[in-house]
Amino acid sequence: MRVKEFIKQSHLKPWDGVIVFLLILSSFLPIVVFGMQKIPETADKQAILRVDGEEIRTFDLYEGQEAYTFLYEDPHGDYNLLEIKDDQIRIKEADCGDQICVRRGWASKHGETIVCLPHKLVIEIQAKDGSEIGDLDY
Structure with missing residues (x-):
């Protein structure tokens, strides 16, 4: 037709x-x-890297952030390679035996943690303004 x-x-x-x-x-x-509309590049959350309870570095996490890596190496030569991309973080490589921290994958929500027990390394996602987890919307 x-x-x-x-x-x-x-x-x-x-x-x-x-x-x-x-x-x-x-x-x-x-x-x-x-x-x-441009997405503001202000971080409302951050990832805190602690080794043996001591704060080593803080990473701002926000959407639209370009991917980059951070290498943490302790005095004994053990290392963890962290990857930060957008509003998430992960351990990309580690020379520990069990590799649980690498298999853990990405962390992006408030209160999530990544732990590498052999290296006594903890990455914790927290609100940048110091508010409690219950105060935030998911």
């Missing part, structure tokens, strides 16, 4: 097609509007 025959049989007016086209086009308007 041709388009002209379909239009005649369905009693569509010439402007009906224009209106349908405009409605379909306007359905993409929210994607354009919200896509143009």
Whole structure:
């Protein structure tokens, strides 16, 4: 069936097609509007790296952050390679025997931890403003 025959049989007016086209086009308007908004690069959470209870470093976690790595090496030569990407963190490599910390994967929610027992290393996700876990929305 041709388009002209379909239009005649369905009693569509010439402007009906224009209106349908405009409605379909306007359905993409929210994607354009919200896509143009810039995501603020402010961190509302952070990852705290502690070794044997001593705070070594703090990493800000926020969406849109480029991936980078941080190598922690203790005086005995043991190491953990941390990867920070967007609002999450993980241990990418470690020279410990059990590799549980590497298999743990990404941590991104408030209160989550990654632990490497052989190296006495703990990474904990906390709110940057010091609020309690229960005060935050997931």
